[in-house]
Amino acid sequence: MTPVTEKKDLSLLAKGHGLPLACFAVVAFATPFLLSGNRYFAFVAGVTMIHILWASGMNLLYGYTGLMPLMFAGLAGISAYTVVGLTASGWSFWLALPVGALAASISGIILGLPSLRLKGFYFTLCSLVIQTVVTLGFIYFSGLTNGDTGISQIPLPSMGGGQPLSGLAYDLVLSAAAVIGVIVLIVIVKSTLGRRLIAIREDDELAGMLGINVTGYKMIAFFIGSLFAGVGGALYAPYIGFISPRSFDVLISMNIWLMVAFGGRGTIWGPVIGAILLAPLSFLLQEYYTVKDILYGLLIIAVIVLMPAGIAGGFLRKKKESAPPLDVPATPRGAK
Amino acid sequence: MNDILLDVKAVSKRFGGVAALKGIDLVQHRGETLGMIGPNGSGKTTFVNVISGHTKPNSGTVSFDGRSVSGTNPFQIAKAGLTRTYQAVRVFGELTVRENVATALVDARDAASQEAVAEIADWLRITHRFDKPAGSLTLMEQRQVELLMRLVQKPKLMMLDEPVGGLSSAEVRTMIGVLSELKGRCTIFVIEHTMKVIRELADKVVVLMAGEKLAEGPPAQILADQRVIDKYLGTADA
Numbered sequence: 001m002t003p004v005t006e007k008k009d010l011s012l013l014a015k016g017h018g019l020p021l022a023c024f025a026v027v028a029f030a031t032p033f034l035l036s037g038n039r040y041f042a043f044v045a046g047v048t049m050i051h052i053l054w055a056s057g058m059n060l061l062y063g064y065t066g067l068m069p070l071m072f073a074g075l076a077g078i079s080a081y082t083v084v085g086l087t088a089s090g091w092s093f094w095l096a097l098p099v100g101a102l103a104a105s106i107s108g109i110i111l112g113l114p115s116l117r118l119k120g121f122y123f124t125l126c127s128l129v130i131q132t133v134v135t136l137g138f139i140y141f142s143g144l145t146n147g148d149t150g151i152s153q154i155p156l157p158s159m160g161g162g163q164p165l166s167g168l169a170y171d172l173v174l175s176a177a178a179v180i181g182v183i184v185l186i187v188i189v190k191s192t193l194g195r196r197l198i199a200i201r202e203d204d205e206l207a208g209m210l211g212i213n214v215t216g217y218k219m220i221a222f223f224i225g226s227l228f229a230g231v232g233g234a235l236y237a238p239y240i241g242f243i244s245p246r247s248f249d250v251l252i253s254m255n256i257w258l259m260v261a262f263g264g265r266g267t268i269w270g271p272v273i274g275a276i277l278l279a280p281l282s283f284l285l286q287e288y289y290t291v292k293d294i295l296y297g298l299l300i301i302a303v304i305v306l307m308p309a310g311i312a313g314g315f316l317r318k319k320k321e322s323a324p325p326l327d328v329p330a331t332p333r334g335a336k
Numbered sequence: 337m338n339d340i341l342l343d344v345k346a347v348s349k350r351f352g353g354v355a356a357l358k359g360i361d362l363v364q365h366r367g368e369t370l371g372m373i374g375p376n377g378s379g380k381t382t383f384v385n386v387i388s389g390h391t392k393p394n395s396g397t398v399s400f401d402g403r404s405v406s407g408t409n410p411f412q413i414a415k416a417g418l419t420r421t422y423q424a425v426r427v428f429g430e431l432t433v434r435e436n437v438a439t440a441l442v443d444a445r446d447a448a449s450q451e452a453v454a455e456i457a458d459w460l461r462i463t464h465r466f467d468k469p470a471g472s473l474t475l476m477e478q479r480q481v482e483l484l485m486r487l488v489q490k491p492k493l494m495m496l497d498e499p500v501g502g503l504s505s506a507e508v509r510t511m512i513g514v515l516s517e518l519k520g521r522c523t524i525f526v527i528e529h530t531m532k533v534i535r536e537l538a539d540k541v542v543v544l545m546a547g548e549k550l551a552e553g554p555p556a557q558i559l560a561d562q563r564v565i566d567k568y569l570g571t572a573d574a
Binding site for chain 1: 388390409410411414415419420422426427428429430431435438439440442443444445485489
């Protein structure tokens with residue numbers, strides 16, 4: 001007899017994140033120091049941190065809620081352009097960041113509305129179109145975005161004493177953002193919100209029948225997931241120093257999706273690993289960009305065909321007990 | 337305990353040119369087990385879909401527990417205490433039974449306590465499967481999980497859409513035992529093709545035929561009704 005112990009005890013992904021989280025935090029904060037001798041490597045690590053944040057946000061939507069939003073990069077772009085625009089007109093970066101992130105979140109809710117009607121692949125297709133329209137928007141409204149030319153020489157945020165946030169300090173901010181992002185995701189997944197989202201992913205009609213407000217929680221998922229996109233986009237712009245519509249196009253969305261799918265959607269650490277493996281790859285292969293595209297294409301196919309559950313998913317599946325054969329008759333069990 | 341729990345007035349539903357329900361009136365009292373029978377395509381599942389909010393009726397009103405629930409969402413109806421099962425068993429197959437139950441509890445209006453959950457699980461004899469993925473269980477066990485997930489929400493009315501469909505005859509006997517005890521826990525509305533279930537459980541039977549109510553009354557009377565026999569049961573009483 002296994003009595004249901006505690007309500008908290010009933011959640012699946014609740015346990016066992018303390019140690020990996022501590023390790024991840026140590027590595028994330030140590031990396032900028034360890035790489036401080038080489039600005040290029042430190043920069044690659046910084047960009048990887050942003051991608052960990054993005055992958056975690058994508059994971060909330062794709063991995064836990066079952067929606068594949070290919071306009072994710074577009075949302076990051078909305079935040080990035082908002083922040084760059086606001087800082088150019090005299091705002092402090094630190095004030096512009098939450099505004100930009102909120103702009104991404106609100107856009108995320110609005111652009112996520114088709115998900116209330118469209119399921120699975122059809123929503124993905126729709127989000128692809130939305131992403132294209134957002135990219136065209138970035139090009140079209142050139143008064144705000146400088147069109148295809150992009151905005152360069154984006155000033156660095158300033159620190160307390162008027163000093164620009166540069167080098168190691170900026171790297172540490174990005175590490176903090178990645179760690180906080182992962183912590184927020186863990187908290188959500190452990191909470192009843194996470195349970196509702198997983199229920200919606202598994203069977204949204206059944207979830208509704210059990211009293212879960214599917215519409216409301218999908219929108220909450222979009223709000224939070226887009227917040228991840230927005231914070232990442234806001235931090236990305238001054239770090240790179242240059243943004244253009246190409247910085248936030250569909251390939252970037254696919255890239256972030258690939259990190260989640262490759263690492264293992266619906267697990268906390270899979271997408272983090274996916275981001276750590278794949279984000280630096282584009283720098284390593286920068287000089288062979290044709291090869292890069294082919295490699296990414298092959299990787300997408302490999303993930304879909306060979307390991308639909310990703311690295312972490314494949315690992316988890318091995319641990320799971322195999323299902324009993326189907327033709328075993330159920331032993332008649334009396335109600336008494 | 338004889339007040340009206342479910343009051344359906346003139347509910348109609350059309351799918352394109354097909355009238356699935358033609359002005360159905362139905363009253364179910366608290367504690368009264370209502371059985372619904374009828375040939376395939378007569379509108380039974382559509383009727384449950386309309387009541388549970390999955391399908392919007394073209395006309396008519398539904399009130400549940402003294403409140404109008406016409407035009408509200410399934411989750412609001414669920415929170416009002418009306419729950420249902422599906423003709424094809426439906427659980428969160430990838431999640432364990434424990435997680436299925438936990439999911440049922442998160443938005444329950446009146447969630448069962450830990451002890452109550454354990455008590456219901458013991459009664460359904462499903463406790464030993466708690467850490468198995470629900471999708472790996474046998475059909476009978478998945479039906480038990482379905483009942484468990486509903487019961488922890490302490491529903492007022494449970495609508496069962498063919499609860500013994502696909503079960504072996506031994507399992508059907510077991511399930512009838514479970515359902516007759518279930519009557520002590522909540523009011524039951526049951527759709528069935530297996531007359532044994534209807535005969536043993538129902539206090540009142542409604543016969544649907546091509547979207548219309550053909551007959552209504554106590555099971556003994558309905559199952560002997562010549563129109564029902566001619567149009568649905570045939571000579572061999574299933």
